[in-house]
Amino acid sequence: MQVIKLPTWLIKHLDGMRRSFFWKGREKCLGGHCLVNWAKCCLPKKCGGLGILNLSIQNQALLMKWLWKLQQEPDSTWATSIQLLYGTTDIITLSSDNKISLAFKDILSFKDFFIASTSCVRGAQRITRKWSPTSLYTSASAYGILADPGVGSPYHTLLWKLKIPPKVKVFLWVVLLDRALTQQNLLKRNRPTISACKCCNHDIIETATHLFVQCDYAVQLWTML
Structure with a gap:
């Protein structure tokens, strides 16, 4: 990835293996097993994703470092060559x-x-942008800039700083995105199920909000906690 641009088919193949391992712990899985779109999973945590490495963006960040070296290190072996x-x-x-x-x-x-990313023209002045606070180009700093869509998540700070097991954080993340397999979401997937909540006597469709907040059983549980 530091030397060549990975073919699209190879990135798709690797992502397929990573996606299957993440959701099912095996080499292959069906699309229905993936609760959240893989592109969403690869977004930074501050943007509502899981922060899983986006291979295409990482490949680009690594390759662009050679362009930066040509500009900033003219005496290097690479530039001389x-x-x-x-x-x-x-x-x-x-x-x-x-x-x-x-x-x-x-x-x-x-x-x-x-x-275009390194410099821009504002009025009659050319402004050089910094890839990092030290003005040095690193693949990590470039990846952070390239992977950031500019849209923040309102809950990322609270969620990822909780002192709970990582798998519980991921589950809460899935719930916040309303991707948990509640009765409502199972019906959307055309899975045979009943629409009412099984934990209480109310004939109310089981949504994530109802199951974890409004349900009588959930209210009793939270009160005990």
Whole structure:
């Protein structure tokens, strides 16, 4: 991932294995076993996801570091090699149309995005953006920027700082997204079930809110706790 751009089919294959292991603990699982979309799982926790590594974004963050090295470390072995091979280290001049190696072509495929992300023009002034507080490019800092959709989650701070087992945190996360297999959600999946709550005598459809908050059984349990 530090050298070549992974093919889309390979990322899908790896994600399929990771998704199956996460939800079922096995190599393969059916789509119905996955309670939450995998893209949602790969969002940062502060954005409502689980913070599972997005392989495509991580691959991009690792490859773009070579572009940063060309700009910021002109005396490095990497920059010197590019200078000898292609006559320049200016990433604006370098083009993937030239006769260059496939690996370097993969790196240059992110050139336009890297340039646009590194600097912008505000009025008559060009402003350089920082990838990290130290102004140094790291794959971790770049990943954090690339993976952040800019939409925060209102409950992430409370949820992930709770001193409870990780599997309980994940379960609460599923409940907050209303993906728990309540009677209501089972009916949405066309699974044979009854719509009423089994824990109380009220003929009320079992939703996540009812099951964990409003149900008579839940109220008694919370009162005891």
